Amino acid sequence: MLDPFAQFLENYGYLAIGVFVAIEGMGIPVSGGAAVVAAGTLAATGALNFAGAVLAATIGASAGSTISYWIGKRGGRAPVERYGHFIRLDAQRLAKTESYYARHGVRTIFFGRYISPLRVFGGLLAGIARMPFAAFAAVNVISAAVWAASFAALGYAIGKNISLMNEGLIEVAIAIGVFAAVWFVVKWIRRRSGKSGQSVNGERQKDKDKERIERILNGSKGATPRKTKD
Secondary structure, eight states: HHHHHHHHHHHHHHHHHHHHHHHTTTTOOHHHHHHHHHHHHHHHHHHSHHHHHHHHHHHHHHHHHHHHHHHHHHHHHHHHHHHGGGGGOOOOHHHHHHHHHHHHHHHHHHHHTHHHHHHHHHHHHHHTTTTHHHHHHHHHHHHHHHHHHHHHHHHHHHHTHHHHHHHHHHHHHHHHHHHHHHHHHHHHHHHHHHHHHHHHHHHHHHHHHHHHHHHHHHHHHHOOOOOOOO
């Protein structure tokens, strides 16, 4: 997934980063996180400036969420109640969301950056819940900057260690393959031994039942009938 993003971002630069991330923040579910990681990877190769990539992502993320906030605040509940079933948001869940944002709005906006659905719809839900704009704007910009820096740093680390990662991935894949093969063999052996044990126990139980029935029959044959008194 990073190759198309990287090629696109390398061709169109920081504007593309900002626009792409802003579209996600406006409520359109595109992978803004992958775009920022790709930008960090390009920064590691020298194709982009790391600080420029972080700044572009920060501006895009905060702007997109702000637009989404005002859409939610001006549009209100009606559009969400009408079309919310497409994102599994009915009237009951919307009421719970509003109550939650009233109590934990700042925390949700900040940490929601790292959860894709909240990154896409967080601003919209904050607007619908009538979260005060001053509080929203402050945490929105701060969370956007922290999120952009952390995702870009992840991409930068990947770009700097891509050759080592390729070698390491091969070794990890081999180790996983060996472990899986051993696990399946052990599981098969245990299953076979369990079946054989059940078969032996079943035969023993059948023999015991047969002996018990024979004893009952022999006992009934040897018993003398009782005489009844006249």
